[in-house]
Amino acid sequence: MNRYSWIIICLAYIIGLLATGLFYFSTNNFSGLVFLKTAIILALLIIIAKFYSKLKINNNVWLSAFFIAILATVYFNLRIPQPQQNDISHLVTSDKSQILTVTGKVLTEPRLNSNNKITFWLQAQEAKEKNSNNSQTLSGKLYITLPLLESNNIYPKTILAIEGALYKPKAPNNTTQFNFQKYLRDRGSFAGLTGFKTVEKSEPKWGWYLLRKRIIRAQVKGLGSPLGQLVSSMVLGRRAVDLPEDIRNLFIKNGLAHILAASGFHVSLLLGVILKLTNFLDEKKQLIVSVVTLLIYLGLTGFSPSVIRAVIMGFAVLVAMANKAKVRPLGSLLLAATFILLLNPLWIWDLGFQLSFLATLGLILTLPILEDKLDWLPSNLATAIAVPLAASIWVLPLISYTFNTIATYSIIVNLITTPLITIVSLGGMLTSAIALIVPSLGSYITWVLKYPVLLLIAITKFFTNLPSSTLAIGEISLLLLLIIYGLIILTIFNQKCQNNWYLILLIIIGITIIPLRYQQANLSQITILDTSNKPSIIIQNSGKVILINNTESKSIKYTILPFLASQGINKLDYLVMSLEPRQNYQQILSTLQSQIAIKKLFIYGSDLAKSNKNSDLGSAEALRDLILDKMEQKTTIPIELNSTITTNSLAINTVNNSNTLQLNINNDRWLITNKLSSLNTTQSEQQNILLWLGQELDYATLNNFEGKVAIAKKIEPPTNLNKSLQFYTTDRQGTISWTPHTGFITATEKAKRNNTLW
Structure with missing residues (x-):
């Protein structure tokens, strides 16, 4: 075979691997996928054949390339990590972690993570339960987290015994959130261990890590x-x-x-x-x-x-x-x-x-x-x-x-x-x-x-x-990404396009930015994200963006900011937060401002009314000083207190200066609160939708609500309810979004709709 034949063979192998990204693989639908991928690969190879028709590639080479591409998809799927029968992850039989002492070989050097703890990979060999002398032989790769003080004398290829909590990571509830479960699975691991202390260490041996x-x-x-x-x-x-x-x-x-x-x-x-x-x-x-x-x-x-x-x-x-x-x-x-x-x-x-x-x-x-x-x-x-x-x-x-x-x-x-x-x-x-x-x-x-x-x-x-x-810049589709690279390749191989490179650049910017900006200007959407102990709400209405946040900076960093980036949002018109003694305003603002601009800070809550009543000045300036003291820093962001937010078709206001917000959009009325019992029946009857910002929402509380939809992080099974009420829970259903045209849709339903074509 000549040089060009080897090029075709190598390209066929790579194309076969790339085809695995077009479909989700499982052993149940493998045969169907092979036929679909075969058609795609065949089409690509025909295009290449036409492009390189002058090279006069032997037909046997094309046939070989075709089968190599098919074998590449099979090889890829065979190499996908799967837990063995004695994998340590099988010890986790429920949502709760288990306390074990795990012994195994250290695979990598310990590294410091953002939480100031050390992490590394361990090849498990045996494990025993706490207060037990019986151990069982196991296999599997573990993601280890240990306190910083335990990092001394941990080296690759050494044997280490660690006492800690064994757990299985869950898939994220929010689509834009970091998928820790996938991260472990891609590296051949199906469980993690939150270590408390190291029980036993062996002496370090020679290795590249010492150099x-x-x-x-x-x-x-x-x-x-x-x-x-x-x-x-x-x-x-x-x-x-x-x-x-x-x-x-x-x-x-x-x-x-x-x-x-x-x-x-x-x-x-x-x-x-x-x-x-x-x-x-x-x-x-x-x-x-x-x-x-x-x-x-x-x-x-x-x-x-x-x-x-x-x-x-x-x-x-x-x-x-x-x-x-x-x-x-x-x-x-x-x-x-x-x-x-x-x-x-x-x-x-x-x-x-x-x-x-x-x-x-x-x-x-x-x-x-x-x-x-x-x-x-x-x-x-x-x-x-x-x-x-x-x-x-x-x-x-x-x-x-x-x-x-x-x-x-x-x-x-x-x-x-x-x-x-x-x-x-x-x-x-x-x-x-x-x-x-x-x-x-x-x-x-x-x-x-x-x-x-x-x-x-x-x-x-x-x-x-x-x-x-x-x-x-928002989410870019795979098709748009391929078009952009197509334009780059066209510019490289076409002299006329090279001479007009600035027009190609304008086209790329235009097809990337203009559709997003048009969508933002006409979008009316409310998104409820599953964050820490309470949901967070992002409202997009005719180009205006409002974040109602009651969570900590960690959720902002790993959940809220990625979602805002996926929507192409670079500024918040309003950041809405309740006045709470435990609220770390300084850290929240710092985390948000590291990536996004904030135009106004809206503070609400019953503490404002109390402070205003007890204040000698009784003025908004005195309340702002109170908030700035809680923030432990002066901020240039304008602050509004218990006022009303209005946009094109939306209004948000506080209810009786309490920790409750009322949201009116189109013909729907939302009640956003964690103290529904403090409201009288007349007020609750006026609302269509309840968004609960507390912990678990119980059915006794729901009996006081006369609306049609209830949303919370967790909802106690409403066995005693005698009324029709639609429930959504972020801890099970993940991100929940609402638009006037589609109504409520969960992350799972949205993914199914988007993948219907495939």
Whole structure:
């Protein structure tokens, strides 16, 4: 077979893996899916055949490619993790966690999470119940969480016994919420253990983690924290380093997450330096030194897909150089991707792998075009501008599709910081190599990087503090994503489109933003999210957005903000909160304002009336001072107290200055409260819909409500009710949305409607 035949074979395998994303797989409908996927793959291969008709590919190659694509779907589904019969997850037989002592082998280094606890993976071997001497042999991979004080002397490949609560993660109730259950399942785990303490530890053995620790310690000693961790992360990747969350988020928000992940950029720098330093050696010795260096770097970074791909491409370059052959970048990239996906086909849906592949593809296809367009600049400057721009063009659409947001100044920040990133990365690699041999000398030399690192952080902070540094663009459909990449490819291969690139850019912006803005301007929707102990309500009405929040900052971060991003919402016209002694206003505002603008703060509650009655001044100013004292900070956000909110077809007001809100929209009247008993029967009879903000809603309370719909986090089974009442519970049904046209619809029903076509 010729080179083009192998290209067809590799593409067929990758297309077969990509086809698995079009349908949900289960063993019950596998045969039907195979036929459907066969049709799709066949159509794609025919298109490729037409496109490459001049290549005169043998019919046997096309037939082989067809069957390889089918086998790829089978191989993918066979590699989907399934719990074994003795998997430790089977010990969890109810919704409640179980207290056990689990013994197993540590698989990864412990890492610090956002809750200031350590996490790592453990291969379970045996477990026993509390106050029991009988243990049972088990298997399975566990996600471990431990208090920070228990993090000492935990190393990969060591045996560890942990006492804690075994649990099975649940699927999220809100569609935009992080799916922890899927996160574990994709990594071959079906349970987690919240550890209380370590019972027994074995002595650490040799491993790559000891070398990583040697490097990190030396760089932290030389630069202090967090500068040392940042340099280590830029060399080894953030998976190998406990980088503080604020620094990590700072770079992610500016579109610089790639510099914290070991990737092709780092491998290219390292390989370039090694080839330059070994230029005096003969070709055979130079090849050996380069290969050994890349393998060592691969081990130090933890064998991530992006580094594996880059190292394979680096090997291709070295082999071509040794044989005096021309390097074919596209062929090397395709070969690297195929090899990686043969090792683990599930990586086809790994975001890190996808971004790494697209960034490299952008450098191969787009970089020469950009350098040609910038030929009026000095060559070094043109390359410095073209490299981050070429990569950004290809990765930004996928990032926007995945996270529903875009770093507004990402391209500018990448252009400005590329020289600094190169200096720090090269300096970090040099000090890492020295630290492996002489840690004290590595620490001493690392201080040279202090001011470049400080400047890099200052630049990212500057752009983070600019208005609209992160822009929510809403959910992008898969079809729209494919159209965007189609337009990018068309621009690369069509000279006329290249000359009118700005029109293509305007088209992409138009098809992304205009439909969303039109929908927002005409949307009337109420969404009830399942958050902590009480639901939260997001109201969208004719371009106005109101958040009624009674939850903590953790739910805001992981539930509310992702939903707002999915809706393309960048500002709240009103943030509505009740005046409660335990309410942490400062933390709530800080978490929200980190990603979204707030125009007005609406405070309501019976405490306002009490404070106003007991106040000597009895004025709104005195009440504002009371609220600001509770917030423990002064805020520039205007505050409204127990007033009325009105939009085009909506009105929200408090009921008798209590902890109850009344919402009128169209012909529906909502009662939003946690103290229904405080209202008289006449008031409750006027409402159609009850939204309960307390804990469980019992049927005795419901007997006082004469409406048609009741919504709460939990509702006690209403066995004694003698009236027709429709119930919705967020803890079971998840996100609940309402529009004038569709009425109430749960997340499950909405997903079924959206997937009917498939």
